[in-house]
Amino acid sequence: MSSGAVSTDAVSTDAAETVMSGAALAQCRQFCWTPDGSREPTLRDIDLRIDAGERVLLAGPSGSGKSTLLRALAGVLHVGAGGEGSGEVLLRGRPAAEAGASIGLLLQDPRDARVAQSVGRDVAFGCENLGMPRGRIGAAVDAALRAVRFPYGPGHDSDAVSGGEAQRLALAGVVAPRPDLLLLDEPTSMLDEISAKAVRESVVEAIEGSQIALVVVEHRLRDWLPLVDRMIVLDAHGRVVADGPVEQTLQDHREPLVRAGVWVPGVPDPEPLAIPAGLLPPVRRPRATLSGDMQSSHTESGPRVFPAGGAGGPGSSGGGPLLRARQLRLEARPALRFTGVRRPRPSAVALDGVDAAVRAGRLLAVRGGSGAGKSSLVAALCGLVPPTSGAVQAETELAADGERRPHRWRSRDLAARIGWVPQDAAANVVGATVRECLLATVHALGGGAERADGRTQSVAEGGTAADPESRAEALAHLLGLTHLLHRHPHQLSGGEARRLAVASGLLHSPPVLCLDEPTVGQDRHTWAAVAGLVLAAREAGAGVVVSTHDDALAALADDHLLLRDGRVLR
Ligand SMILES: Nc1ncnc2c1ncn2[C@@H]1O[C@H](COP(=O)(O)OP(=O)(O)OP(=O)(O)O)[C@@H](O)[C@H]1O
Ligand SMILES: [Mg+2]
Structure with missing residues (x-):
């Protein structure tokens, strides 16, 4: 899918034609979809119509089928994934492929949208694809980049962007050709308040006064509500359970929406879930003097167990921080290639x-x-990246073969010591099924963490520790992934993929756990589970780092670090 994803090859801005003919711009009639490998339909009996100029917010719990519905409306459900469909999806009264409507689909993972090495070429792709005259493309690209407040010019390397910048770049790509139907899948999920506001404003600006129809998916409804006039809600089974004007829908369906996990404005945030004792056993420090093989070091003299809790933890009472960055400088790789850019x-x-x-x-x-x-x-x-200057150093007891710099550790030593949940949740997929992914690090380390006393007991029995397989199952249950354990990880929804990444990063109880935006794309229930696990890892004695735009998650932290332009503000 390109950043300017389209379902046809003709430019069509004639929304009036649709209005005249009486056909909806987009319409689903009794549409059902069951992806290959799934027993249950993802979308059931969907009946809805979207008219030119409508502004719609599509909501529902994680895994409810929101992204699938957007892909169906874009006519790209079959691209890259098989499945069985019934009923109809029509654009201007015709099957999507013949419809002559231009559609801009912003995918949930913005990096999926990148097609070209330079920012300008990347944004131009959708315009070229729609047959926009060459002479107009440059101005359209510049206007779109300005509209999304992209901080670099068209010559910038499209790889050298942060997650949030990638999101804005992808948005520029779908806005530039000014499609008839704009479908945005969580366009601000990875942005801070200020950038998210700028993006919302630029979306509104881009469609203002036009007949462009907008369907936007977002978990955090509050900020989009004033900008849309209609709300459609899917339930956990892929059914439309509410569809109507915003105020009325929120009023009529408030309780069921909250129960389903929708972040209804004005409802207090959920509490982090209490995690059963034993799901995350106390963290142990691999022994410093031996090689990184956790198993052999444990059998020789037993692991050292970190007591839970902040004040009494070894980090504060013993040898200071587990990991420390000092005067760290990191330069993005210098330009090694010339990709048609001016300099x-x-x-x-x-x-x-x-x-x-x-x-x-x-x-x-x-x-x-x-x-x-x-x-x-x-x-x-x-x-994962060596400092350009300055240092990242582990405490002596965490060192591997005497080496204290994590970027010099063997991958096995690194995995045993530091759990990493990347911002791009799909980046860590290392198995053919969700179950394999969950257990991959445990297995790579030779079976994973045992309890200090060597006993195992199932979590279900209320035990204080269990074998990794049963803990994996308990984690999957907690995170709503049980029915997906046999699935390929690439078949997960955005929120599910992130929860899998969180579970995979902490199942082996690493002493340090770094999670990059762990709560993005979660509904109220799954947020509570993820936040609960972050706190449980801390209680188990891990040193936990979260990078986050989520105020509720940040409010749970003991220590805070605010960055601006690569420097610590406080
Ligand atoms: N290609 C696929 N093959 C099998 N199952 C899939 C595929 N794509 C999605 N699914 C499943 O369909 C369900 C709906 O997925 P979808 O991505 O539409 O959810 P969503 O509402 O967008 O969730 P989120 O809020 O987490 O992004 C999920 O349970 C997901 O696992
Ligand atoms: Mg989604």
Whole structure:
């Protein structure tokens, strides 16, 4: 799917034609869809019509079929995924492929949308695809980049962007050709308040006074509600359970919506879920003097168990932080290639002079605007990128073969010591099924963590520790992934994929856990489960880092670090 995803090859801006003919711009009639490999339909008996100029918010719990419905409306349900459909999806009264309507679909994972190396070429793709005259494309690209407040020019490398910038870039790509139907799948989920507001305004600006119809999917409804006039809600079974004017729908369906997990404005935030004892056993530090093989080190003299809780944890009482960044500077790789841009990109400084400490039994929240350097800091703490200057160092007892710099550790040593949940949740898929992914690190480390006393007991029995397989199942249950354990991880919804990444990152109880935006794309219930797990990892003694735009998650943290332009503000 391209950033300017379209279902036809003709430019059509003649929305009036649709109005005249009486046909809806888009319509579903008794539409059902069951993806291959699934016993249950993802969408059931969908009946709805979208007219030119309508502004619609599509809501529903994680996994309810919102993204699937957008793909159906865009006529691309069959692209990259098989399944059985029944009923109809029509554009201008005709099957999507013959309809002559132009559609811009912004996918949930913005990196899926990137098609070209330079920003300008990337944004131009949709315009070219729709046959926009060459002479108009440059101005359309510039206007779209301005509209989404993209911070770099058209010559910038489209790889060298933060998650939030990637989201804005993808949005520019779908807005530039001015499609008849604009379908946006969580366009602001990875943005801070200010950037999200800017993007909402730019969407409104882009469609204002036009007959462009908008369908936007978002979990956090509040900020979109004033900008739309209609709300459609799906339930967990892929059925439309509410469809109508915003105010009335919220009023008439308030209780069921909250029960279903929808973030209804004005309802207090959920509490983090209490996690059963034993689901995350106490964290142990791999022994420093031996190689990174956790198993052999444990059998020799037994692991050292971190006591739970912040104040009494070894990080605060013993040898200081588990991990520390000192005067950390990180430069994005300098321009190595020339991709038709006018001049080479100067090397970007992602982080400069950053000091940070990860302490056992404490939660550190890394905050800052889109592109501030949060993911870069998380990646550096996780040993995934070497510092350009300055250092990231583990405490002596966490060292592997005497080496304290995580980026020099073997991958096995790194995995045993630091759990990483990337911002791009699909980046860590290392198995053919959800179950395999969950257990991948445990198995790679030779069976995973045992209890200090070697006993195992199932979580269901109320035990304090269990074998990794039964803990994996309990985690899957908690995160609403049980029915998906046999699925390929790439077949998950956005929220499901992120929950899988969280579960996979912590099942082996690493002493340090770094989670990049772990609550993005979650409904109220799944948010509570993810937040509960973050706190449970802290209670188990891990040093936990979250990079987040989520105020409710950040409010749970013990320590805070605010970044701006790669520097620590406070
Ligand atoms: N290609 C596929 N193959 C099998 N199942 C799929 C596929 N794509 C989606 N699903 C399943 O269909 C259900 C609906 O997925 P969809 O992505 O539409 O949900 P969603 O409402 O957008 O969720 P989220 O809020 O988490 O993004 C999910 O349970 C998902 O696992
Ligand atoms: Mg989705």
